[in-house]
């Protein structure tokens with residue numbers, strides 16, 4: 580695993596989701612990299628909201644395994660998965676991911692639609708409110724993307740409103756033990772990875788990271804891997820010494836990393852990129868005298884299940900599609916929405932997710 584130069588991604592201020600210039604900047608980043616940072620100033624989150632959510636995550640992962648077992652992951656993708664349960668890149672991984680995860684699906688009237696373990700059940704309302712803030716932030720991003728695509732600014736948000744129906748959205752706590760943990764004793768740098776290479780399934784993903792807990796890399800177009808600094812501009816990917824939490828700190832908490840998922844790439848015929856990424860132990864972490872666990876919080880935003888993925892009515896997408904036709908290239912996972920044959924029904928958001936998850940379940944059956 581050779582390590583390359585950290586990637587420099589734009590940091591976008593979403594405090595005014597109706598600014599067309601910001602929409603264009605967002606679209607440009609989504610089409611070029613498939614990843615961008617959202618400035619944590621001007622989001623709906625306070626430092627306390629984010630700190631509190633990480634506190635709950637830590638409490639959950641530190642709880643006894645018997646308690647976590649009570650909410651083991653189900654085929655509906657909700658619940659706890661232990662070390663090595665998930666293998667994001669089955670073709671290349673010898674061992675499953677060196678991580679634990681806890682997935683929360685949609686809440687209904689503030690209530691989780693799944694069992695919660697004793698460490699989290701007293702905090703149901705807080706978890707729900709964090710998921711709601713994530714949803715609000717996604718609405719800002721989706722509004723800006725619609726502006727960039729020059730379509731009705733509510734085109735995406737009306738199709739992602741959990742009040743109108745079930746969605747595939749997931750709030751996920753993640754825990755990657757440090758290189759010195761007993762849980763990573765079998766880790767071999769040549770063959771193992773903390774989270775295998777993959778692209779996300781939904782529309783957009785939000786990723787919250789902590790200073791000093793690096794590991795995310797994104798795949799460059801030439802196939803090399805670029806570390807993503809936790810705080811943009813800090814270069815070394817560690818986020819250490821970035822001034823966070825101090826009066827000179829530029830950001831109240833590390834910017835939220837946003838990436839495009841397979842569904843939105845499909846819906847826009849590949850104009851928006853769903854970029855492959857993975858989580859590793861960076862060299863600095865492997866050599867560090869004080870290696871740290873990595874905790875992240877992810878929100879995978881999906882449309883309402885019944886949403887029909889007919890081509891996004893955007894001249895920008897149409898122009899992109901024309902270019903693709905000339906190349907003869909196919910786009911995205913399972914092609915693009917514009918490839919729909921006449922007389923066939925459009926794929927729904929739920930159908931897209933099932934097809935995408937099906938690829939993973941098929942592998943698990945082979946195990």
Ligand SMILES: O=C(O)CCC(=O)C(=O)O
Pocket residue numbers: 753774779786794795856857858875877
């Ligand atoms: O934890 C991270 O940094 C990335 C997680 C991720 O890519 C995922 O769960 O899809």
Ligand SMILES: [Fe+2]
Pocket residue numbers: 777778779856
């Ligand atoms: Fe991911």
